[in-house]
Each structure stands twice: as C-alpha cells, then as structure tokens.
Amino acid sequence: MNIYLHEFKTRLSSVLIWSGSIAALIFVFLSMFQAFAADAAMVDDLMKAFPEELLIAFGMTDMDWSTILGFFGLLFTFAQICLAIQSANYGVGLVSVEETEWTADFLLSKPVSRTRIMTSKLLAAITSLAITQAVIWVCSFAFISIFRQGQTYQVKPVVLLLLSMIIFQLFFLTVGMLISLLVKRVRNVLPISMGLVFGLYILNAFGSMIGEKSLEILSPFQHFSPSYIIKHAAWDWSLVMISVAAIIISVVGSYVLYSRRNIPSAV
Amino acid sequence: MSIIEVNHLTKYYGKSRGIVDISFKVEEGEIFGFIGPNGAGKSTTIRLFLSLIYPTKGEAKIFGKDCIKFGPELRQEIGYLPSEVFYYEGMKVLDLLKYSASFFQKDCTKRMHELSDLMELDLKRRISDLSYGNKKKVGIVQGLLHQPKLIVLDEPTAGLDPLMQHKFFDLIREENKRGATVFFSSHILGEVQRLCNRVAIIKEGSIINIQDIKTLQKDNYKKVRVTADDLDEKRFKVKGVTDLEKENGSISFFYKGDINAITKLIGSRKISDLTIEDLTLEEIFMHYYE
Numbered sequence: 001m002n003i004y005l006h007e008f009k010t011r012l013s014s015v016l017i018w019s020g021s022i023a024a025l026i027f028v029f030l031s032m033f034q035a036f037a038a039d040a041a042m043v044d045d046l047m048k049a050f051p052e053e054l055l056i057a058f059g060m061t062d063m064d065w066s067t068i069l070g071f072f073g074l075l076f077t078f079a080q081i082c083l084a085i086q087s088a089n090y091g092v093g094l095v096s097v098e099e100t101e102w103t104a105d106f107l108l109s110k111p112v113s114r115t116r117i118m119t120s121k122l123l124a125a126i127t128s129l130a131i132t133q134a135v136i137w138v139c140s141f142a143f144i145s146i147f148r149q150g151q152t153y154q155v156k157p158v159v160l161l162l163l164s165m166i167i168f169q170l171f172f173l174t175v176g177m178l179i180s181l182l183v184k185r186v187r188n189v190l191p192i193s194m195g196l197v198f199g200l201y202i203l204n205a206f207g208s209m210i211g212e213k214s215l216e217i218l219s220p221f222q223h224f225s226p227s228y229i230i231k232h233a234a235w236d237w238s239l240v241m242i243s244v245a246a247i248i249i250s251v252v253g254s255y256v257l258y259s260r261r262n263i264p265s266a267v
Numbered sequence: 268m269s270i271i272e273v274n275h276l277t278k279y280y281g282k283s284r285g286i287v288d289i290s291f292k293v294e295e296g297e298i299f300g301f302i303g304p305n306g307a308g309k310s311t312t313i314r315l316f317l318s319l320i321y322p323t324k325g326e327a328k329i330f331g332k333d334c335i336k337f338g339p340e341l342r343q344e345i346g347y348l349p350s351e352v353f354y355y356e357g358m359k360v361l362d363l364l365k366y367s368a369s370f371f372q373k374d375c376t377k378r379m380h381e382l383s384d385l386m387e388l389d390l391k392r393r394i395s396d397l398s399y400g401n402k403k404k405v406g407i408v409q410g411l412l413h414q415p416k417l418i419v420l421d422e423p424t425a426g427l428d429p430l431m432q433h434k435f436f437d438l439i440r441e442e443n444k445r446g447a448t449v450f451f452s453s454h455i456l457g458e459v460q461r462l463c464n465r466v467a468i469i470k471e472g473s474i475i476n477i478q479d480i481k482t483l484q485k486d487n488y489k490k491v492r493v494t495a496d497d498l499d500e501k502r503f504k505v506k507g508v509t510d511l512e513k514e515n516g517s518i519s520f521f522y523k524g525d526i527n528a529i530t531k532l533i534g535s536r537k538i539s540d541l542t543i544e545d546l547t548l549e550e551i552f553m554h555y556y557e
Contacts (some may be wrong), residue, residue, distance in 0.1 A: 002366065002369040002370065006366055010355070010357070049352040063519055073423070100351060101356070102353035103317060103349070103353050103354060103356070104319070105347075105353070106353070106354060106367070108317070108318075108319055109317045109319065109342060109345070109347040110342060110343035110367070110370040111340065111343040111370055111371065112339055112342075112370055113338065113339045113343075115420045116339075224450045251307075260321065262280070262319075262320040262321060263314070263319040263320060265310055265314060265319075266349070266353060
C-alpha cells in the first residue's frame, strides 16, 4: 500500500494536467459543432477539399461531421492520441524511472519483492488512468448535451467509444512497460513513448491508405477505430482481442523480465 | 550460524567480469572489511547480497537463508548504504524517511529522529536542495532507522566531512556493540584499519586474502630503518629481507622472519638510530597488488 500511495501521489499533478487538457480539447471541439451542424453542405465541401487518401489515413471517412455523433467520433480520434501518449508515458516510466533517477537501489533494498513493487506501481498507474477516464466520461456526456444543437443521438456508440478507452489505455501502459524492460536502460521516457504511439498511429494510417489489412491488425488505433464503432454501433471483436492478447503478453512478459532484471549500478 | 555465507559466488555482466568464485563467511558481531580498488568487484558482491543483481553461479546466504529466495524477508534486517546516494528529488527529507520506514514491520519513528538529530539533518528540506554530503546523511539515517542486524556499507564515507566521518564511525561502532554485524566495503585503508576486525582483500574479482587485521599486520612484515655511519647495505642481504633501500646514510627494508636474527645482525654494529614498525595496511595492500 505504501508504494501504491507514493506512486499515486508522484503522478497526481500529471494526471490532473492530462485530464484537464483532454477535457479542454473535448470542450473546444464540441463548442465548434454549432458551425458544422448549421451547414451540412459546407461540411461536404470541406470533406471534398481533402484528398480522399488523407481522410482514409486519418480514419475520417464514414463520419458525418454534421451529426453530433459523427463530430464526436472526429474529436475522439484526437482524444485517443492524447490518451495513448499519457498511457505510454506512464507505462515506459513505470519501473524504469527508478533506474533513470537511480532510486532503484533505495526501493529494491527494502524488504519488498519485485512482484509486489510491480503490482503496486501498475495499480497506481491504472488508478491514475481511471481518473483521466472518469473525467472524459463526464465531460463527453456533459458537453454533448450542451452543444448538440437539439439533435438526438444514439447513446450506445458513445458508450462503446468511451468503454474502449479501458483496453486502449491498458494497451499503451503495458506495452510501454514491456518495452522499457526490454532495453538495457531507459534514459528518457518521451522518445520511447512518443515513438510507440506515433509509430502505431502512422502504421494504422499508412495501412488504411494503401489498404493493407495486415498493418492495421497491429495497431490499437485500428482496433478501436471511432469511425467503425460509430458506423456499426459495435466493437470489431476480432481486432479487440488482438489488443487484449497484447496486454496479457505484455503484463506476463514484464513480470518475468522484472523479476530477473539486473539493476544497473550508478557507479 | 554465520551472518553472511558466500559460496563460489560468480557474476558476469555479459562477458565482462564482476566477481569470480568468491567464498567467505562473516560471523555474528564482526565488523568485516572488504577492501580493493575500484572495479575489483566490491559493489557487485554487495549488490548480490541485496538481490539487486542475480548471480551467474554460486550462492550467498544471509542469516542462513538464500539471499535471492528469501530476499524480501531478509531485508527486514539489513541496512544498506550505497556509495552513491539518490533519492526521490521532489520529496522532503522527512517524507522520504517516513516512506523508508513504512517498509519495515517495526515502528522506526523514534530511532529515525534520534539518528537525524545525531547527523544534524534538516528534515524539512527538499532532497533536490541537499548537498551531496547531506544526501549521504539521509542515506545513513534511512539505512539504520530500522536497527538492522546486518549493516552493509559500500564506500560510505565519500562526501562526508571529517567530523561527520568521525560521528559516523562512532555510530557504526555503537550499532556493532548493540549486536549488529557490519560488512564494510572501502578502498580507504585507514578507515578499514580503524574500524574492522577482519578484512578480505579483493583483486580483479577474486579474494586474495582474508585475515584478522591484527595478524595481517603482526604476522607479516616489519618495516626496519637503520641509521649509522659507514653502513654497508650488503650486510642486510639475508633471508627475509626485501625492498632494501639506502638513502642519506640510512637503510630501510621490509623484514619477515625471526626478529632475533635481525636484531642480532643490527646489534653487531654501532648504530645511531633504529626503528622497527608494523606495516600500515596501505603498505600491505600495495604489496598484494604488486
């Protein structure tokens, strides 16, 4: 419990900043919806102005931006990127921060097993991500109801989108953690987490653009594509299971690697 | 039962050597010195005790139990002070010490404050604002606040001013009297000589000698210096004499053997001055590393 609390407190300001920023993103986007809803023809023109490959690459086809649901789908693709970066940062830094800051000697020389350290840290990070998620749930429904311009909308796709965050966050948290344990020493968290997020994002965009399904399979941005979830009001379960499998492998792999890890010495 | 029992402990980092086939025992109540130059494997050995790293071969037992398998349980009774101290920069000293204490089953609050007072540590300051020496004091307090049965010190005095070093040594002696066993790694021979009962000398990953400090000094060489007019150093080229040197009318050499033989040899001539003394640990040490 002491490690959990310590970890949670250390990350609290970061959680508040991320949650606030994503809430602001949702607010700003949805406040612009008015302009889109008022003029469906303009939206059509706007869409046509973009090359189609670009729209496919960013997963923005099959989205009608003049409906509140379609517009929410658009903004959710951006929220996903933020969530991915936040989760990947926490994941990559989870245990590696002790080695980057050389505090591993302090923590691991205490009477506590590596498994317990890892579990405490993982639970603290999940709690942090859950807070961000809770903020997004509340903001999404609150701002939709404020800015929907009297439109009615299906609640199910929104709920499915928001629920997808759980697996989405866990994917980047655990894969980030695994990567941090596969390298000898993490010197800086950001290049690794950014590389992971944008690597997978570009992989998905590129895969969509050239119509290469095998590339999309690898990316959670495709597993939880907002345009698919809104269009079908369902998850693509076969792809979701790939994300779930990646999480399980990453968690098991991380525990195994961490319990065998030789902690580098500061001198 | 030995407090520490090391059997054929070996550690390679990939292909580079850490330590090779080390075996020794540390008994209860000892202050055991572990000396060697940088890179000899002192820290490697200590990090193996704390299962910060895992052995390639062999085992280390602490309180009779394998230090990997029973690591968390054993560390309840181990206090560790690393050579380089790093703590969570954003924390206040008091919060860090409390966090440290929260890992132990016993209540450490009283001892924590006693030690902080003794070390003149300001509990309200942030870790990031502390000088290296002050961080080292934090290290000493967090390493000893649970009154461990085994204290493991890895070059502990670096960064401490002489006054604090003195206090620190007194503290370690006190802990030792209380019943704690101390494993003291250092490359500063003077402090090992002052503090330790027994010493192991490690060179390039292997232990080359383990001895009582007193026997190490007594049973071995004597340093002899003779001053006299018209002295012929060739007279002293006898069995047991090494490092014979002549300067400014005096002759000095190391001698190992029957002390009567050498005094008889010296006494057969008229001399103006004579000193016979034990080698310092430094000189013994240099001898091993030649």
